[in-house]
Amino acid sequence: MEVLEERIRRDGIVREGNILKVDSFLNHQCDTELYEELGAEWARLFAGCPVDKILTIESSGIGLACVAARHFGNVPVVFARKTESLNLDGSQYRTHIVSYTKKREYDVIVAKRFIQKGEHVLIIDDFLAMGCALNGLLEICQDAGAIVEGIGIAIEKGFQPGGQSLRERGYHLESLAIVQSMDPATGAIEFA
Amino acid sequence: MEVLEERIRRDGIVREGNILKVDSFLNHQCDTELYEELGAEWARLFAGCPVDKILTIESSGIGLACVAARHFGNVPVVFARKTESLNLDGSQYRTHIVSYTKKREYDVIVAKRFIQKGEHVLIIDDFLAMGCALNGLLEICQDAGAIVEGIGIAIEKGFQPGGQSLRERGYHLESLAIVQSMDPATGAIEFA
Numbered sequence: 012m013e014v015l016e017e018r019i020r021r022d023g024i025v026r027e028g029n030i031l032k033v034d035s036f037l038n039h040q041c042d043t044e045l046y047e048e049l050g051a052e053w054a055r056l057f058a059g060c061p062v063d064k065i066l067t068i069e070s071s072g073i074g075l076a077c078v079a080a081r082h083f084g085n086v087p088v089v090f091a092r093k094t095e096s097l098n099l100d101g102s103q104y105r106t107h108i109v110s111y112t113k114k115r116e117y118d119v120i121v122a123k124r125f126i127q128k129g130e131h132v133l134i135i136d137d138f139l140a141m142g143c144a145l146n147g148l149l150e151i152c153q154d155a156g157a158i159v160e161g162i163g164i165a166i167e168k169g170f171q172p173g174g175q176s177l178r179e180r181g182y183h184l185e186s187l188a189i190v191q192s193m194d195p196a197t198g199a200i201e202f203a
Numbered sequence: 204m205e206v207l208e209e210r211i212r213r214d215g216i217v218r219e220g221n222i223l224k225v226d227s228f229l230n231h232q233c234d235t236e237l238y239e240e241l242g243a244e245w246a247r248l249f250a251g252c253p254v255d256k257i258l259t260i261e262s263s264g265i266g267l268a269c270v271a272a273r274h275f276g277n278v279p280v281v282f283a284r285k286t287e288s289l290n291l292d293g294s295q296y297r298t299h300i301v302s303y304t305k306k307r308e309y310d311v312i313v314a315k316r317f318i319q320k321g322e323h324v325l326i327i328d329d330f331l332a333m334g335c336a337l338n339g340l341l342e343i344c345q346d347a348g349a350i351v352e353g354i355g356i357a358i359e360k361g362f363q364p365g366g367q368s369l370r371e372r373g374y375h376l377e378s379l380a381i382v383q384s385m386d387p388a389t390g391a392i393e394f395a
Contacts, residue, residue, distance in 0.1 A: 040317045041265075041280040043272035070261040073233075074280065077266035078273075080235035088233040088266065125232045 012052055012187040016202050018045060019166065023200060025193045029140070029168065030112075031200075037165060038071035038137050043078065049187055050079035053135070053163040056185040060160040061131045062086055066152065068119060068144050069093055071137040075165060079135055089126065091119045091148060104154050106147040112140055119147045121155075128156035139164040139186060142173025149182075161185065169203045204244055204379040208394050210237065211358065215392060217385045221332070221360065222304075223392075229357060230263035230329050235270065241379055242271035245327070245355040248377040252352040253323045254278055258344065260311060260336050261285055263329040267357060271327055281318065283311045283340060296346050298339040304332055311339050313347075320348035331356040331378060334365025341374075358382065361395045 024032040036042040062083045067076035068091040076088045093108075095117060103120040110116070126132065134148050145162060152159050159182065167174045167186035177184045189203035216224040228234040254275045259268035260283040268280045285300075287309060295312040302308070318324065326340050337354060344351050351374065359366045359378035369376045381395035 034314065035317070039281065039284065039314060041269055041272075041282070043269055043280055044277040046269060047273070047277065070265060070282065070284070073262060073265040074269035074282075077233055077235055077238060078269050080233075081239070081270075085236040085239065088235055089231065090233070090262065090266075092231065092262070122226065122231060125227070 012049075014045070014048055015165065015188045018042075019188055019190070019202075020200055025195045025198050025200060027195045029171070029193075030195075031166070031168070031190065031193060033166065041074045043074075046075055046078040049075060049165060050082040052187055053079055053133075053185060054082035057083075057133060057161050057163065057183070060133070060183070062133045062160055063131045064089060064126070064157075065133050065135055066091065066121075066126070066148055067135045068148060072135055075137055076135040079163070083133070087125075089121060091121045091151065093117045094120055104151040106150045108143050108147040110143055112138075119144075119151070121151050123155070126152065126155040126157050130155075130157045131160045132157045133161050133163060134159060135163045137165045138168070139166070139173045139177075139184075140168040140171040142176055145173065145177065163187075166190065204241075206237070206240055207357065207380045210234075211380055211382070211394075212392055217387045217390050217392060219387045221363070221385075223358070223360070223382065223385060225358065233266045235266075238267055238270040241267060241357055242274040244379055245271055245325075245377060246274035249275075249325060249353050249355065249375075252325070252375070254325045254352055255323045256281060256318070256349075257325050257327055258283065258313075258318070258340055259327050260340060264327055267329055268327040271355070275325065279317075281313060283313045283343065285309045286312055296343040298342045300335050300339040302335055304330075311336075311343070313343050315347070318344065318347040318349050322347075322349045323352045324349045325353050325355060326351060327355045329357045331359040331365045331369075331376075332363040334368055337365065337369065353377065355379075 161183040164186040169189040353375040356378040361381040
């Protein structure tokens with residue numbers, strides 16, 4: 012998606028360790044006009060897919076998902092919560108996530124009553140790299156018996172294996188910008 | 204706001220310890236159609252106030268703020284991040300928050316470049332009880348030299364002192380539903 016690639020080129024900051032900082036428009040300050048465009052683009056790409064609900068994960072996915080929801084007929088958004096608590100009362104789907112990018116581990120929970128068997132779910136998130144967070148969300152959908160209609164990502168790091176793995180497993184994955192390479196020395200960013 | 208009060212009466216769950224669970228529509232599952240109505244109502248209530256930017260705090264404020272932004276001309280949304288890290292590199296405004304509701308303490312940070320001196324800021328959040336999180340955001344605005352045009356809250360617990368204190372200090376506070384009392388035994392909820 013041209014407008015997103017241009018924005019990443021202009022305002023993205025490349026750091027050592029495969030870090031791409033886009034906090035001026037995507038995940039600390041949110042350019043809500045751009046969010047609208049991303050939402051409209053996902054609606055175009057997933058046209059024809061029945062979507063009962065959008066699932067995302069806190070925090071950076073929430074704004075994107077809530078703005079995108081309008082383009083899918085104002086469906087509900089459910090955001091998985093990150094938690095370190097050990098509360099296991101059986102009312103929640105829970106999965107463990109190892110984040111390589113952020114070098115931390117955490118559990119993610121979704122209340123069982125908010126994902127029903129047979130529901131058609133679109134997953135939305137800001138980043139896809141190793142795919143750890145997404146695999147956690149997919150596991151929760153599987154546990155719930157929900158049908159994953161697709162996965163909408165703003166920025167995929169194409170040089171990391173998460174995206175390829177999801178495509179090979181047959182998921183309908185739409186990443187609006189796929190970074191093929193980035194150079195912390197020059198700041199250059201190449202897209203697929 | 205009638206539609207919000209009705210929804211709280213219908214789907215809110217009152218628990219011991221002044222807990223009001225509204226996770227089926229406000230802060231775990233998000234009713235984005237309701238979010239649109241809340242955004243439109245804040246736009247009506249803050250009409251005439253110049254708003255350059257909406258400031259909120261992760262996680263539950265983000266969706267509300269991003270949906271509301273469209274009703275303020277798609278202004279940027281900045282969400283303050285909760286953190287336990289001790290990174291003090293001088294590029295962030297930082298404040299310490301004690302949450303009585305959640306019985307935890309944390310720091311909240313906003314990158315300095317995302318709140319500028321003289322900017323007109325509207326603060327949006329889902330809940331107001333003791334006002335701890337809001338006071339943190341106000342402190343950050345003050346440190347930045349930003350002008351707080353108003354504070355938009357979805358649900359205020361009117362029996363706790365946060366709202367009154369903010370009004371006495373002269374802030375333009377608009378809470379769309381003010382819970383006056385709630386009874387965990389009967390589930391009854393009274394609004395102001």
